[in-house]
Amino acid sequence: xxxxETMKSRTALCExxxxxxxxxxxxxxxTLVEAAEYSLMAGGKxxxxxxxxxxxxxxxxxxxxxxxxxxxxxxxxxxSLVHDDLPCMDNDEYRRGRKTTHIVYGEGMAVLTxxxxxxxxxxxxxxxxDEVRDSRENAAVIASLRLLMKNAGLQGMIGGQCADLEAEDxxxxxxxxxxxxxxxxxTACMIESAFQIGAILAGAPEEDVEALGRIAECxxxxxxxxxxxxDVTGDSRELGKTVGSDERDGKTxxxxxxxxxxxxxxxxxxSEEAMDLLGGxxxxxDREEQAFLMTLVDSxxxxxx
Numbered sequence: 354x355x356x357x358e359t360m361k362s363r364t365a366l367c368e369x370x371x372x373x374x375x376x377x378x379x380x381x382x383x384t385l386v387e388a389a390e391y392s393l394m395a396g397g398k399x400x401x402x403x404x405x406x407x408x409x410x411x412x413x414x415x416x417x418x419x420x421x422x423x424x425x426x427x428x429x430x431x432x433s434l435v436h437d438d439l440p441c442m443d444n445d446e447y448r449r450g451r452k453t454t455h456i457v458y459g460e461g462m463a464v465l466t467x468x469x470x471x472x473x474x475x476x477x478x479x480x481x482x483d484e485v486r487d488s489r490e491n492a493a494v495i496a497s498l499r500l501l502m503k504n505a506g507l508q509g510m511i512g513g514q515c516a517d518l519e520a521e522d523x524x525x526x527x528x529x530x531x532x533x534x535x536x537x538x539x540t541a542c543m544i545e546s547a548f549q550i551g552a553i554l555a556g557a558p559e560e561d562v563e564a565l566g567r568i569a570e571c572x573x574x575x576x577x578x579x580x581x582x583x584d585v586t587g588d589s590r591e592l593g594k595t596v597g598s599d600e601r602d603g604k605t606x607x608x609x610x611x612x613x614x615x616x617x618x619x620x621x622x623x624s625e626e627a628m629d630l631l632g633g634x635x636x637x638x639d640r641e642e643q644a645f646l647m648t649l650v651d652s653x654x655x656x657x658x
Contacts, residue, residue, distance in 0.1 A: 356648050363406060367399035367423065374424035376473040388458045388466040389473070393431050395449040400653065401426045404547035407649065408565065411642040414555025417484045422497055422550050425478035429505045430543055432470035433514070435463055442518070475502070481554075489556060497550040504542040513539030520605055527605040533574065536607070540580075541573025548572075558636035565634075568627045568650075575623035575654040578616050581606040583657070585613065624654045 376389045402423035409419045438445040438453040439460060445453055455463035478501060481494045503509055517535045520527045548565040557565075585608055607616045627650055637643045 356645065356652075359645060360403075360649070363403050364399050366406065367402040367427070368394075370402065370420050370423050371399075371427055374421070374428075374473075374477045376469055384458070384462065385465055385469055388454055388462050389469050391457065392435050392454045392466055393428065393470065395431075395451055397449045399427065401430055401543055401547040404544065404646075404649070405551040407642055407646050408548050408551030409555050411637055411639050411646060412552055412555035412557040412561075413638040414551065415484070418481055418490060418494070418554050419551060421477050421479075421481040421484075422501065422554065425474040425501065426543065426546055426550070428470045428474035428477065429501075429510075432467040432474070433510060435467040435470070437514070439463060471505075474505075490554070493554050493556065497553050500549060500553070501546050504546045509538055509542035513537070513542065524605045527610070529610065532605065532607060532610060536574045536577040537570060540577040541570045544573040544576070545569035561634050561636045564630050568630045571623040571627035571630075572650050572653065575620045575627070578607045578620045578623075579654050579656060581608045582613065582616050582620070584608070620654055624651060 371393060375393065376386060378386050405419055405423050405426060406416075409416070434448060435454045437443050438448055439455050446456055447453060453463075454466055458466065478498055481497070482491070485491045485494060505511065507515075513535050516531060517539055520531060520535065545566055548569040549562050552562050552565055584606065607619075611619070628647055631643065631647050631650065634643065
């Protein structure tokens with residue numbers, strides 16, 4: 354199957370998985386349920402669950418076991434976007450080509466929507482235990498839960514968000530090390546969850562799981578640098594969000610610190626390292642999936658929207 358056709362099919366699968374796990378509540382919380390669905394089903398690349406699905410297939414894992422984690426990971430990602438768009442954070446009006454949650458439902462409801470999605474993510478991931486067949490899978494689900502919550506918390510995404518917020522308050526104090534920390538934790542940690550959980554649940558060799566962590570770091574940081582580049586060179590209609598917001602807000606980005614040329618060079622270097630590591634994985638069971646994943650990673654860091 355052609356890459357674009359496979360992408361379309363996999364994205365549709367991710368949408369199906371998300372719909373199966375949409376948060377539910379009684380009548381008194383219906384507005385919150387609507388806001389959660391509005392936020393979660395707003396489209397987007399579905400990159401994280403798509404990466405988990407592909408990595409799981411690459412190692413011959415069971416779809417039933419990874420589906421709850423695919424949904425949970427996208428719920429966590431979406432909640433972070435809902436909160437990130439708030440006036441007290443980035444104050445964005447558009448996300449994925451639509452009005453942001455706080456614009457449509459109000460700031461208070463947007464806060465609750467993010468909270469609800471995070472809690473729903475944990476509840477959803479725990480349902481993977483219902484699919485466990487043996488002690489190996491049970492241990493894999495436990496390890497995946499630990500990794501998911503670590504990468505979403507203080508040692509991962511939230512830690513990166515904290516550093517990012519403080520950097521906005523003191524842009525003159527931001528160093529190259531701080532900026533890498535922000536990209537590594539705010540973006541790459543969640544991509545790491547996608548790569549590694551798909552492999553862990555499938556029983557991949559430990560050395561491959563470790564290598565996938567570095568692949569995810571390279572991919573995630575390159576993805577974020579590319580995002581910084583697109584904030585300068587992109588088109589709002591293609592991106593589905595406001596372009597030039599970083600410059601408007603006086604935010605330090607990879608581009609403002611290092612310039613466009615170096616940003617592009619470093620993106621290429623990180624992409625090449627990720628591709629080399631991907632090609633060298635020893636425990637892969639499906640080489641076609643490996644080839645698809647390599648093409649996908651390359652497309653992410655070369656994207657124009």
